[in-house]
Amino acid sequence: MLLDCVVVGGGPAGLNAALVLGRAKKKIILFDENKPRNAVTHESHGFITRDKIKPSEFKQIALEDLKAYPEITIKNQRVYDIKTENNHFVILTSDGLTYQSRKIILATGLKDILxxxxxxxxxxxxxxxxxxxxxxxxxxxxxxxxxxxxxxxxxxxxxxxxxxxxxxxxxxxxxxxxxxxxxxxxxxxxxxxxxxxxxxxxxxxxxxxxxxxxxxxxxxxxxxxTAGLQQASPLAQVLGCSLNNMGGIETDNSGRTNIAGVYACGDNAVIAPAQLIVAAAEGSKAAMAVVGDLVNEDF
Ligand SMILES: Cc1cc2nc3c(=O)[nH]c(=O)nc-3n(C[C@H](O)[C@H](O)[C@H](O)COP(=O)(O)OP(=O)(O)OC[C@H]3O[C@@H](n4cnc5c(N)ncnc54)[C@H](O)[C@@H]3O)c2cc1C
CATH class of the missing domain: 3.50.50.60 (FAD/NAD(P)-binding domain)
Structure with missing residues (x-):
């Protein structure tokens, strides 16, 4: 089956992207190996309605929200590789399976180097x-x-x-x-x-x-x-996405990378300011760009 979009990463960026895609009736899988950047913290701050929330609780609420949309599937797998094949992408995950998708959203986050x-x-x-x-x-x-x-x-x-x-x-x-x-x-x-x-x-x-x-x-x-920052996943480089001089994935204002069909959002593209609410907003924007591009291709 050819998916509309695969979202890689289930932090606030990927989760919000999934929400927007699901509400637009797009068939998607969100893959998440669940190693977010803020795993070391007990409490997150600065997200209105969610100030002082535990990171695990934030994620639980988000996953509950996504259950309302039948076209969204969540898989706790690492995406190992993505290849381009005849106008679509082939995604290889840690369960050894492959998936095919028209679009890719990279919401893979950053790693802190102390x-x-x-x-x-x-x-x-x-x-x-x-x-x-x-x-x-x-x-x-x-x-x-x-x-x-x-x-x-x-x-x-x-x-x-x-x-x-x-x-x-x-x-x-x-x-x-x-x-x-x-x-x-x-x-x-x-x-x-x-x-x-x-x-x-x-x-x-x-x-x-x-x-x-x-x-x-x-x-x-x-x-x-001041921690050093690194892409948490090599997928952007694997796909040929350009990085900026801060190590972030270069995108237009809607999350489109230089590789057609590949979008990036959240910390991996924004770098700073790195916040849950910013990542979630960027995820939403990237998903809207995906839906808009699919509509334009199919209409
Ligand atoms: C110590 C600390 C404290 C912080 N405190 C706050 C705070 O109080 N308030 C706030 O707003 N922000 C805070 N932040 C920043 C916040 O954590 C980030 O801005 C936010 O998590 C970015 O969201 P994201 O979705 O881009 O990435 P992440 O939340 O890092 O999520 C990325 C997800 O993608 C997954 N992933 C990566 N590669 C793959 C792959 N190949 N296959 C499958 N899954 C993959 C990861 O395992 C992870 O689950 C803090 C950060 C740190 C380090």
Whole structure:
């Protein structure tokens, strides 16, 4: 059977794309291996009507919504490969089966690559985060650390200062600030620490101290890190989709990639701002583009 569309990825982008496609009577399968980027967090913020929701509960509600639409099938499988064949796509999944579809939506998300600092994974998603719009409120007015080894250090530090005036910045041995930026940090009483970090110390996900190589201990109640970002799936490259200089899949305003019939939405294309509500909206837009393109081809 030839499907109208295969959606790869069941985060907010893919789930909202599926909803729009199902409501447009399109026959689709959504494949999801269920390893979302925010799996490390207990609570999501900033999505109106869903503020403070558990990521697992958000997904459960979305899957319930999709049950109302009979043309939507959900499969908990990884898509391994997608090939182009005579004007349609052949999709290979982890159950060893192949599927055929006219259109593909990639909603595969991103992976965070954290700095190589002992202990950081124990606190990422519980007291160390990457996006102040997502988690700044929960850490407001507390003693915070910004950990950044790259050129985003100054920007993130300025942003975090909006939520707390008690901020230190650790570059873990890297020199990433200009003299002018250093002066601005000093003017705002932000200590810059360029020494290497030995490890992070705390308990049950709660950061308590930054321990530097020199043995100095800095008490902190939480912080933010500039993570490296990578496509969570190689499918965009496999299909020949162009990436932009931030590593996001290049699309037009409706999610169409440079490969005819392939659309991308959510974190994998947007990169920033990375939020559930943005991903869901982009999923909706990509699905509308798919429906519009199918209608134009068939009318
Ligand atoms: C620590 C942390 C905290 C955050 N907190 C918030 C917050 O409070 N509020 C907020 O709005 N945002 C928050 N975010 C951002 C939010 O998680 C992302 O913006 C959002 O998840 C992006 O949705 P998405 O659908 O693009 O990708 P994802 O949610 O990452 O979903 C992608 C899905 O695709 C699946 N997939 C990938 N490749 C394949 C494949 N080949 N086959 C099958 N399935 C595949 C993955 O397993 C995954 O289930 C946070 C992120 C992090 C890292």
């Amino acid at each position: 700095p190589n600092i002992k202990g950081i994974h124990d606190y990422y998603g519980t007291s160390i985060f990457s996006c102040p719009f997502c988690d700044g409120w929960e850490l407001k007015d507390r003693p915070l650390v910004v950990i950044s080894e790259n050129e985003r250090a100054f920007h993130i530090t300025k942003m975090i200062y909006n939520w707390s005036k008690d901020v230190v910045v650790c570059t873990n041995g890297k020199a990433v600030f200009t003299n002018e930026q250093k002066q601005l940090l000093a003017n705002n009483n932000i200590e810059l620490i360029e020494e290497e970090i030995e490890y992070l110390e705390g308990d049950k996900g709660q950061l308590r101290h930054i321990i530097l190589k020199s043995g100095r201990e800095i008490a902190r109640a939480g912080g933010f890190v």
